[in-house]
Amino acid sequence: MNRPLLIGPFTQLLPMTGLPLKGALKDEQLPIIQNGGILISKGKILKVGVFDDLKSEDVDVHHIEGQHICLPGFVDSHTHICFGGTRARDYAYRNAGKTYLEIAKAGGGIWDTVTQTRKASQQELVEGIVSRSQKHLKNGVTTIEVKSGYGLSVDEELKMLRTIKQANETSKASLIPTCLAAHMKPKDWYQDRNYLDVIIKELFPIIKTENLAHRVDAFVEESAFSPEEIKPYFQKAKEMGFDITVHADQFTSGGSQIAVDFDAVSADHLEASTEKEIQLLAKSNTIATALPGASIGLGCAYTPARKILDAGGALSIASDHNPGSAPMGDLLTQASILGTFEKLSNTEVLAGITYRAAAALRLKDRGKLETGAQADFVIFPTDNYQEITYHQGQLKPSEVWKKGTPIH
Ligand code: NIG
Ligand code: FE
Numbered sequence: 001m002n003r004p005l006l007i008g009p010f011t012q013l014l015p016m017t018g019l020p021l022k023g024a025l026k027d028e029q030l031p032i033i034q035n036g037g038i039l040i041s042k043g044k045i046l047k048v049g050v051f052d053d054l055k056s057e058d059v060d061v062h063h064i065e066g067q068h069i070c071l072p073g074f075v076d077s078h079t080h081i082c083f084g085g086t087r088a089r090d091y092a093y094r095n096a097g098k099t100y101l102e103i104a105k106a107g108g109g110i111w112d113t114v115t116q117t118r119k120a121s122q123q124e125l126v127e128g129i130v131s132r133s134q135k136h137l138k139n140g141v142t143t144i145e146v147k148s149g150y151g152l153s154v155d156e157e158l159k160m161l162r163t164i165k166q167a168n169e170t171s172k173a174s175l176i177p178t179c180l181a182a183h184m185k186p187k188d189w190y191q192d193r194n195y196l197d198v199i200i201k202e203l204f205p206i207i208k209t210e211n212l213a214h215r216v217d218a219f220v221e222e223s224a225f226s227p228e229e230i231k232p233y234f235q236k237a238k239e240m241g242f243d244i245t246v247h248a249d250q251f252t253s254g255g256s257q258i259a260v261d262f263d264a265v266s267a268d269h270l271e272a273s274t275e276k277e278i279q280l281l282a283k284s285n286t287i288a289t290a291l292p293g294a295s296i297g298l299g300c301a302y303t304p305a306r307k308i309l310d311a312g313g314a315l316s317i318a319s320d321h322n323p324g325s326a327p328m329g330d331l332l333t334q335a336s337i338l339g340t341f342e343k344l345s346n347t348e349v350l351a352g353i354t355y356r357a358a359a360a361l362r363l364k365d366r367g368k369l370e371t372g373a374q375a376d377f378v379i380f381p382t383d384n385y386q387e388i389t390y391h392q393g394q395l396k397p398s399e400v401w402k403k404g405t406p407i408h
Pocket of ligand 2: 080320322
């Protein structure tokens with residue numbers, strides 16, 4: 001009863017420890033434990049090392065037969081998987097050459113998802129999140145950030161955040177909520193008061209009281225909020241102790257300056273970042289997050305990940321899974337593809353979806369296999385870790401463990 005469990009042996013175990021948070025990484029730097037094992041108890045890691053060294057009469061063993069690689073459960077630090085409906089029509093319109101404005105005029109864009117999400121019941125939304133997070137989990141993603149942002153009123157944003165909280169109680173993957181009440185200006189805002197002012201005064205305090213999120217996000221973009229407009233929102237969020245994250249430099253630059261000014265934990269997108277923003281981010285504590293799923297979904301440029309790393313920045317890679325710009329929702333596939341376009345080493349790709357992504361969510365107990373960390377790990381049926389990105393997401397995990405329990 002309650003004896004520690006030893007899992008292994010693994011042909012190669014990648015603990016993702018001892019690597020820096022910032023800057024370029026060469027594959028020669030990647031620590032690999034040959035014939036590794038993980039000793040766990042009560043959902044946590046007791047020890048990581050050589051399997052035979054960890055074996056003793058006091059432990060039970062979960063034997064891994066054949067050649068396998070083990071690494072930390074992946075962390076997806078940016079998603080919008082709480083939504084109603086679909087935007088397949090937007091996708092077809094975009095591919096037919098229609099502009100952002102034409103699609104919005106035809107009833108598409110973020111506002112379409114707001115309308116469909118408002119129509120959905122909390123239960124329907126919970127089911128959507130749980131089924132999407134289950135798919136991510138099977139692909140090795142054990143922690144998933146989930147944003148609100150398709151409510152765009154105090155009540156509807158609350159409905160989304162309560163939904164995410166409820167889904168987290170059912171979902172096997174951990175869900176990390178973020179308030180994105182500043183996703184765009186609500187098209188049905190007819191009050192005299194400023195929308196963001198109402199969010200600050202009425203929504204933020206309830207989020208605190210009900211403990212619905214520790215993070216606040218905004219879309220800083222011409223089509224959403226300007227850097228000037230968003231300042232009071234981030235100022236108040238910071239005063240109230242929220243972590244800040246920003247949808248920055250997606251189509252036009254400006255967002256990453258705001259992110260750095262507010263000491264944001266992350267600035268995400270950055271497809272339009274120029275040398276100036278790259279240097280700014282590299283010198284800051286803000287983690288740059290690439291969202292290749294949005295580049296693939298929109299047919300746009302990739303985040304300049306190589307330049308960010310070479311400038312000394314920290315790079316996380318996330319799926320941005322959402323119904324509009326990134327419907328695919330497959331982190332490993334997207335991170336591997338970003339690697340080919342941006343010439344990233346395997347270590348940089350894997351760091352971007354493990355410990356660097358965990359840092360973007362300020363989670364100290366994930367993204368690495370080390371004593372005290374959550375026993376979240378993913379196992380691939382191969383004898384060489386290079387096969388993982390090489391197959392671009394088509395090599396699927398044979399086992400995924402969450403908090404010390406195998407999920408399939
Ligand atoms: O991260 N850029 C803004 N927001 C989302 C898109 C959401 C949507 O289109 O529904 C993004 O890409
Ligand atoms: Fe996003």
